[in-house]
Amino acid sequence: MSQMTLPVKRSWGETQRRDAWWKTPVFVFLMLSAFLVYANIRVFEGDNYYSGHSTAEANRATNYLTPFYSPLMFEVESRAATPSGHAWLSSGRPGWLPAWLSPAALILIFPAGFRFTCYYYRGAYYKAFWQDPPSCAVGEPRNEYRGEHRWPLLIQNIHRYFMYCAVVFLFILALDAWHGLHFRKPDGSWRWGIGVGSIVLLLNVVFLSGYTLGCHSFRHLVGGHRNAMSEQAFKHKLWKCSTCLNEKHMAWAWTSLIWVAFSDVYVRLCATGTWTDFHIVF
Amino acid sequence: MNSIQLRIWRGDDSSGQYHDYKTEVDDGMVVLDAVHKVQAEQAPDLAVRWNCKAGKCGSCSAEVNGMPRLMCMTRLNTLPTDAPITIEPIRAFPRVRDLVTDVSWNFRKKLTIKPFTPRKPDFPDGEFKMQQEDIERVQEHRKCIECFLCQNVCHVLRDHHKHDEFIGPRLLVYSAALELHPADTADRLKSLKDEHGAGYCNITKCCTVVCPEHIKITDNAIIPLKERIVDEYYDPLKVVLRVLGVRR
Numbered sequence: 376m377s378q379m380t381l382p383v384k385r386s387w388g389e390t391q392r393r394d395a396w397w398k399t400p401v402f403v404f405l406m407l408s409a410f411l412v413y414a415n416i417r418v419f420e421g422d423n424y425y426s427g428h429s430t431a432e433a434n435r436a437t438n439y440l441t442p443f444y445s446p447l448m449f450e451v452e453s454r455a456a457t458p459s460g461h462a463w464l465s466s467g468r469p470g471w472l473p474a475w476l477s478p479a480a481l482i483l484i485f486p487a488g489f490r491f492t493c494y495y496y497r498g499a500y501y502k503a504f505w506q507d508p509p510s511c512a513v514g515e516p517r518n519e520y521r522g523e524h525r526w527p528l529l530i531q532n533i534h535r536y537f538m539y540c541a542v543v544f545l546f547i548l549a550l551d552a553w554h555g556l557h558f559r560k561p562d563g564s565w566r567w568g569i570g571v572g573s574i575v576l577l578l579n580v581v582f583l584s585g586y587t588l589g590c591h592s593f594r595h596l597v598g599g600h601r602n603a604m605s606e607q608a609f610k611h612k613l614w615k616c617s618t619c620l621n622e623k624h625m626a627w628a629w630t631s632l633i634w635v636a637f638s639d640v641y642v643r644l645c646a647t648g649t650w651t652d653f654h655i656v657f
Numbered sequence: 658m659n660s661i662q663l664r665i666w667r668g669d670d671s672s673g674q675y676h677d678y679k680t681e682v683d684d685g686m687v688v689l690d691a692v693h694k695v696q697a698e699q700a701p702d703l704a705v706r707w708n709c710k711a712g713k714c715g716s717c718s719a720e721v722n723g724m725p726r727l728m729c730m731t732r733l734n735t736l737p738t739d740a741p742i743t744i745e746p747i748r749a750f751p752r753v754r755d756l757v758t759d760v761s762w763n764f765r766k767k768l769t770i771k772p773f774t775p776r777k778p779d780f781p782d783g784e785f786k787m788q789q790e791d792i793e794r795v796q797e798h799r800k801c802i803e804c805f806l807c808q809n810v811c812h813v814l815r816d817h818h819k820h821d822e823f824i825g826p827r828l829l830v831y832s833a834a835l836e837l838h839p840a841d842t843a844d845r846l847k848s849l850k851d852e853h854g855a856g857y858c859n860i861t862k863c864c865t866v867v868c869p870e871h872i873k874i875t876d877n878a879i880i881p882l883k884e885r886i887v888d889e890y891y892d893p894l895k896v897v898l899r900v901l902g903v904r905r
Contacts, residue, residue: 624876
């Protein structure tokens, strides 16, 4: 007969679980940390966002813009002589904007905010970063708890506004993928074609669409807010489609996150001339 | 016949300790069978609540190797036998004795939720006309067997003891079954936001993980309620549209 007493309040990490419950929070912590570090480096790099700027001859025909810099608000000063043609402000950097701010820094708040306030990521990073709780039925480090009932986490209710922006971004990224199917001829004209980068950018739109259109807020706004759904058949259809994507929301969230980083790595490698894109021009 | 070791917590709400029992088990036995065997052969005063042995009554909730489970639905061959199998009462509610807990808080709290308030019936005999596709969503919520495993694993109740401010996943599922019902007319959003503390849920999905009925508690009950609360109280655009009369 063992003589252990049952603790009323468990200490941090204390549990009777025997499975490797720590694996998922550690995975989430490492993956999100790695993404945050990489994204920050890229945002403040302020260059190598367009494959057509490449030093490699073959890559100069390509037209790939990295999703980290899309929409490209302005061309950075070092590329003013060879503009990508993607910049929204043809006049270049606005005078009021500090020189250290890259065009990516202006727009990344929208996709970052969308993911930060996403219902799936919230649950994942509360566990991985805040240990609230570290995992199901595992002791926590703190006694005090406010949840999302009060400030500051009440702000998570802003999620749907970031979702509206994310939907707009889908159209912009789809346009970039479309541009990625165009290749520049030596005489300056554009021809249809397809390259590895074109496929990378197309898949990026597919994965981000799966993630965005299966978002809980999207699902609610397209039909979930109604009780009698059959009264509006189109909304009901939209809700069912969104629900279908929502059932795999975690998978879409990770696939799209990893792929958007991979797309950026690919375009950067092309832009620096480290990698030569394989493409066929029709 | 295999020999296994069970480490069962025994005691009441003031004190207790783990007791080790060794017993022989057959293929196909579940944790509740082993506990009953211990009760029959070694500890006739061991208190354990059970009823259907089919995963439908929700009585035999406990923590098996640290995870909230129905003892009658947990096969012994799915558990590692290199160490004793730990069986404890659920932790979010007061212990009565051994593996039995007092879950009456849930029923008292349930009474604070506005009951089903139907619209005018469609037919003189009081019948309603509803489309199957409208009712499907709330049928998932009605699969709940009230085993309270979700309440037990929810860290807001289990670790932070917010029983006065938060009703927990089970009662949010109950609220969703009413609030999303096509024939219901009551508005529960204000009470869900204020007295019932829907905002305390931080979407860890542990309730969904342990649900023996596989109800997608977080995705299909709690988040739809949270979104409706956002509609009503935290969405400035919708507030403006309501003021302008564009939205109800």
